[in-house]
Amino acid sequence: MELCVLCQNFDIRALLLASAAQPPESTGNADRNFVDAQDFRPPIPHFYPHYTTILDLKHSAEKGCPLCTLLWDTWMATLPNSEFPEGFYERIFDGQIFIGSSGWMVSRQGVPYVTVGQKTVDGKSRTLCSFEAFAERDEMPEDGPSVLCTAISADSASESCVALGRNWLDICLEKHEKCRGLPNTDGTLPTRVIDVGDKTQHPRLITTNSKNGTFIALSYCWGGASDFVLNDDTMPSLTQGVSIHEFPATLRDAVIITRNLGIQYIWIDALCIKQDSKEDWAREAAKMREVYSGAILTVTASNAPSTTSGIFSSRANEERGPINVYLRPGSELWDHKLQGSRPTTRGWTLQEALLAPRTLSYGEQQMIWECPQYQADEGGRVTSSTEDYRSKGLFQEFQKIGSRNSSHGDQVTASRDYLPARYHDKLSRFSTNIVSAPKSGSGPPVDKKTPSRGSLILRSAEDLPKLNLSPAYNFFHTLDDFRMTTWILMVACFQAFFLLFLPVSVVITPPIAALSSRIIYFLLVKRGIVRDSQVDGVRAGKYTAQIPSENGSFSASPSSQEVVVFILGARSNHNEGRFAPGFKAFADVFGAMWQELGANRTKWGYLGKTSTLYSTDADSGNTMAWISYWKSLEHLQAFAKSPVHQKGLNLFYEGQKKHPHLGIMHETYSVPKGHWETVYHNFKPFGFGQTKHVRGQGDNSAETISPLISADGPSWSTMAKRMGKDSD
Structure with missing residues (x-):
């Protein structure tokens, strides 16, 4: 079908180049967690006038215009109901339709989005849907890299994805200045690892005896019941070698990724920690920080809610036309999209992501690379985290501070005051629980009283009794749902902290004053001298x-x-x-x-x-x-x-x-x-x-x-x- 006249006259190249040609601005965002990159390009929402009403767009789509059909169908997918009468659309979504571009930051979003919106009767802009403009990797126009994304492979197991992941890792190891101090090769291996072998060999469990080597760590959700774990019964067969076809899908795919990247070993908690031994769990869980921070790369199964789901996924085929630049529904920014995936809603996998110096995430839409210097996705966006508390470099910086010599006193003190505040924001925005205890996975025997020797372990709500985190701020009112024991614990922690700097007599004065005030108030209420606030309004x-x-x-x-x-x-x-x-x-x-x-x-x-x-x-x-x-x-x-x-x-x-x-x-x-x-x-x-x-x-x-x-x-x-x- 042919494009309608309005779509034929739309010049997407002119739009994207106009967006990129704008002088950079500051975002003006004062949020302490937001990194203002000073390279913001404002939106151009009214670049090209399209149809005058939403119904005109609908009717053009019904007549077969491919671009109008794409615009209409994409917008319909955002509505809870696509069966509204035409009068509803005309009344609620009135206004001239425009095609334009989003506001964007070169260092954050990489390239602009193409937006479809309306100018309402009161002069405001209403966005209906947005798209990424992209080209095939081998058909990129000369002026395209700064404004165009690249095509995403139809399957994340494809050779193009293998090559892309290998290229990201090679560039990080060879060229990134900020990543030079990270684990590269020949570090101390964990107690046990899986030797992945090659296609002619079965993966097998080995005990390393602290020898050196290069390994990958897997971050994933256990989910569901699985008996493919290390215990006394399975130790002999895993040590001898098990066919890769017997591995659960997520673990099998992780082995394949490790082979494809040319790495010999992978660490998988279910297969490298004995699940029927409290002693082994206590010993190995205490080494979690060293495992994830020592791996050359952590592979994150972002699209796998369980061990049987698999890491690889097929993506929807993208529409192709007789032109070399295409539109696809806009994917979310890498860090926004991953925030909603199953692994990032669980405390254990959050910790793994923070500790890992490099991560290669296999998501629903695309692959995503992250290291302290560079973040990129398969679609071609070379980006940075929009908020610094999500950045890979934050935790690496945190770890460096802990190992600095006291001769750097002023720098360490400044960082000590600033970084914990940023890291607290990370925890406050993560609705889970904090406890110092090892991971239980899907049911291994764990002594919950066993400390993790200083490792901060985040656990999800179904695993342990609830301990609420106070939000850093509240738009509505302070929600006081702490138990009394929680308040006592918080006060004790604050007192212990202030004891590092202040005399005991000063530290105990506020709680004594507060307690005395409550006792006096209680006695006054009891004698009827003051009114009990509990009955106000009753x-x-x-x-x-x-x-x-x-x-x-x-x-x-x-x-x-x-x-x-x-x-x-x-x-x-x-x-x-x-x-x-x-x-x-x-x-x-x-x-x-x-x-x-x-x-x-x-x-x-x-x-x-x-x-x-x-x-x-x-x-x-x-x-x-x-x-x-x-x-x-x-x-x-x-x-x-x-x-x-x-x-x-x-x-x-x-x-x-x-x-x-x-x-x-x-x-x-x-x-x-x-x-x-x-x-x-x-x-x-x-x-x-x-x-x-x-x-x-x-x-x-x-x-x-x-x-x-x-x-x-x-x-x-x-x-x-x-x-x-x-x-x-």
């Missing part, structure tokens, strides 16, 4: 909530009017919870909606809402919800069409491509009169009891009335009576 006695009339009076008939209950929720499906990218802007929209409703109660028929509610699940920090109350369904539907709600809806749909981890929900209940009731006994006003009802027809300056009335009388004594269903 209404003694029994109350019910009813809807007052406009003049402020209450009907003698209970539940005399309709009530609409609307439950609205937001969730971050991300391991950084409410600190995940995009969530703050998402939350600000909710705040703006509640503010609009509170200021115009009569207009919207809005009665009120609960305070922000949080779930009590393990991921309670990720979910928040509100229960709100309305006079009628018509009022609620009218507010759904308001500008402030439409802005929030647009933000959600626009953000789904960039932030697919954001989720929303709502439930609506239209309750007829005579079908609802409330009761509160020695309780703070809550739910419908928190609503406010405007006297008369005013709004902002009008008097509001509480719905609470006494329920001590017989007319309100039962649930049925409070619904007006029982006259006895």
